[in-house]
Amino acid sequence: MDFSMDNVTIFTHPLIQHKISILRDKRTGTNEFRALIEEIAMLMGFEALRDLPLQDVEVETPIETCMTPMIAGKKMAVVPILRAGLGMVNGILALVPSAKVGHIGLYRDEVTHEPHEYYCKLPSPIEQRTIVVTDPMLATGGSAVAAVDFIKQHGGRNIKFMAIIAAPEGLKRLQESHPDIQIYIGHLDRxxxxxxxICPGLGDAGDRIFGTK
Structure with a gap:
């Protein structure tokens, strides 16, 4: 399936690929799976947040006073798509502990596979924040497109989407629906x-994170 890669980053880092392989293993238990999701999110976030704006502030070191860069502007926002997206939040917060956290709740129609919103709560003022939307799996792309739609309707502009694994169909749909956002993918599946x-995938991420069936 063809699509432009202008606004898409697909990671090749050995640590990310190694951890994703452990996620795929059906023998990986809930506790390890949950920890790996956080670790992968943190590794991906390190790259995804490389363009956060900086401003010089005055700091007094043990030696002298100096001007040194710190993250500028309103605190960024992490917005997980419930429920599986929650598993990635702590990985991002480990990098930016001051980030605000919003939530978007969607459920998928079992027949049409299309998403329906049941909850949306975003930190204010959302339009002044860098927004990182998290969902471990980008499958059909319906939930991702809907979540970004809701954020834009609330005024969000600088939006990044992070998924650990993605199907080509979902990536294409998200990119075509929202060509102005940055998309970060841990691995593009078949x-x-x-x-x-998603094939080969890793099963239901929400069930494996929270130990449910």
């Missing part, structure tokens, strides 16, 4: 199956 699951 395809969706007839049930809209």
């Amino acid at each position: 395809q969706l199956n007839e049930n809209a699951y």
